[in-house]
Amino acid sequence: MLTLSLIGIGCGDPRQLTLAAIAAINDADLILIPRKGIAKSDLAELRRAICAQALSNDRTRIAEFDLPVRDAGVEDYRKGVDDWHDAIAAIWSQEITRHLGGEGRVALLIWGDPSLYDSSLRIAQRLDPRPSIEMIPGITSIQALCTAHALPLNEIGEPFLVTTGRRLREGGWPAGVDTIVVMLDGGAAFQALDPEGLKIWWGAYLGMPDQILMAGDLAETGPRIVAARQEARAQHGWIMDCYVLKRA
Template identity: 65%
Template sequence: MTTLSLIGIGTGNPDHLTLQAIREINAADLVLIPRKGEGKADLAELRRAILREVLTNPATLVAEFDLPVRDEAVADYRERVDGWHDAIAGVWEAAMGSPRPARVALLVWGDPSLYDSTLRIAARLSPAPDLRVIPGITSLQALTAAHAIPLNTIGGPVTITTGRQLRDHGWPEGAETLAVMLDAGGAFMAIPSEGVTIWWGAYVGMAEEIVLAGPLAEVSERILATRAEARARHGWIMDIYLLRRM
């Protein structure tokens, strides 16, 4: 049976890799690198840079593959995502080859357990591989580190949600601190800003890191403008933010 190791690599900074992750990379027969198209070529290059720094086993092969594009013409969101994940699983199968190597590693942005579909895609593989998950630094950890703040207040709850949920449903009832991920841009504009503080970051943990913080009413427009400029400059953006009612 093939062992498939899903290795969390943080935000692409080699310093974010754990010793366990480095050992797992060097134990692999094959390391897979996804390519997400020209607009996100930086993401594949960051994975290549990590391998140049930590891969020392000359027997380990590296294979790159192009990720399928999600079919936005499908109206139902869940159906659209399920079809996309099926297509990605098929591409993984092709990249691993036949017969599969004994040990395959896939470098996963952030951590495979937090708002990431890698585990769900791996479950579609047939025959099912023996899965290993190597945790990585999440963008949420990198965000709080960049701002030098704790994630929670003393004994306070934290709700992790998405930009879509915040935009469509507003501030969750009873929530004190919100960590918002996967925001296509500006979902915080959909909530009343009074008494809310935001800590925002883009490319957190990377050389391009940008962070802004302050009362939401005062910094929201600045964040939107900064985000748009950064996206135009790099061709892609990954950002995350924390909201807290003070």
């Protein structure tokens, strides 16, 4: 029997690990760590640091692999993502077979929580034979952002919507809500909105030593965020950020 554990590890701060996550890390026979190229080597190093701190046995093996790059030039977005997930599943299968054969416990450390804007579960379901899958919840970037800003996410009795930068850019402000959370935004999609009456709470590298926070009226704060994103990306080679927008 092969078991695959998708372990939510929060946003990079080892103190965000739950006791359940630490137990699952120590139960694993193999931990797979993806490498995303030199520009994002920090992400692999953070996973290594979490393993070094959380592991209390010398039985668990750690194996690293190069993560395939999604072809952003594919016109059909969904097909491009499907092809990318197939390629990742093939590498997972290859590494699991190489190190474990057909049985044991393999774990992947997932940023935030594996249920929110993460495709690891979808990729795991493509493995053949399909392993038994367990998920360990983790602190999400949304929680880390609101905590860092001391911000209550929802207004009393009111809904909020979680969306992506691409959807916000293409569709504008979603109907029926006054609070939105925007994730996976590679291009500061809030610039496509009329800033009148909007406030933003933004954070990058949440939970990490290089955490950056900004908040205020979108008209004034938006340009400062754009400049900070450009500077941070130039410095680190990558950026992970998200933000909350509220309409008065």
